[in-house]
Amino acid sequence: MQMVHVSRFDLNLLVVFDAIYREGSATKAAAKLNLTQPAISHALARLRALLDDPLFERTGRSLAPTAGARSLIDPVRQALRTLDVALTQLGQFEPGKAERRFVIGTRDVLESTILPALMQRIGASAPYVDVASVRADRKSLESGLASGLIDVAMDMLLPLSDEIRRRRVEMDRLVVVARRGHSAFVDNLDLSTYLRLDHILVSSRRHGGGLEDLELARLGLQRRIRLRCQHYFAACRVASQTEFVVTMPERYARIINQDTFGNQILPMPIEAQTMDLYLYWHVSADNDAANRWLRSQLLETLD
DSSP states (O other): OOOGGGGGOOHHHHHHHHHHHHSSHHHHHHHHHTTTHHHHHHHHHHHHHHTTTTTEEETTTTEEHHHHHHHHHHHHHHHHHHHHHHHHHTTTOOOOOOEEEEEEEEOHHHHHHHHHHHHHHHHOOOTTTTEEEEEOOOGGHHHHHHHHHHSEEESSOOOOTTTEEEEEEEEEOOEEOOTOOOOSSSSOOOOOHHHEEEEEOOOSSSSSHHHHHHHHHTTTTOEEEEEEESSEEEEEHHHHHHSSSHHHHHHHHHHIIIIIIIIIIEOSSSSSOEEEEEEEEEEEGTTOOOHHHHHHHHHHHHH
């Protein structure tokens, strides 16, 4: 890929590049940008000539990015986002009139606790605003916020750079979920009983323990994990039909257990650190009126 001075670039070419990369198709990119396919093809040809790189190669019906295109996409998206924010700041964001799609990066366990109240809040006041909740991989969270693929993210405290703003928005504690009528205890769960029980660990990772295991290890203790699964819903269903128990965040535990499974919810028998929830956004969106509005909606939802 050859070096090209920015003065030779038509910014529209970068918009086309981003659309083709996102859609994996010139036809879909044309529809997304409301352009003709010949216009998209012409723009791609100009980009290829300027950069001396094919940028995309056909694989079946899709256009796959080359290594050169992959190295360009994050800087291009960040540049487009910075320009978009600057232009947005020239005006004001009016929720009642704005046509906007916001992307919130979060973990699946948070969707049930956040989205109902959030959509109830903005459903009537912002009738043309759409929201997409997407799984945010922690390894690519920072680049997603920087490039504008994600507007904001919600997760536990993460080691991100100073380019990412953060604010603690909620504290949650761990509780133990077990079926009613469990044979090992009635209404109270002490530590010795907890350690004797069969446990379910919910994790997306194949190995390693959870926060509760770290707390136990500090005390020189260990529990037996009989089942490892990916979702709390599945874990709670297993708990409702077996003698297994699951340790999980209290807020989500109350949502899915009291109505769906009728499981009992008991305090964790040791003092465990709280599971703090943080709101993240990129520094370039600090003063973006639309992003500020979205953050305020989330903060007021969780207040």
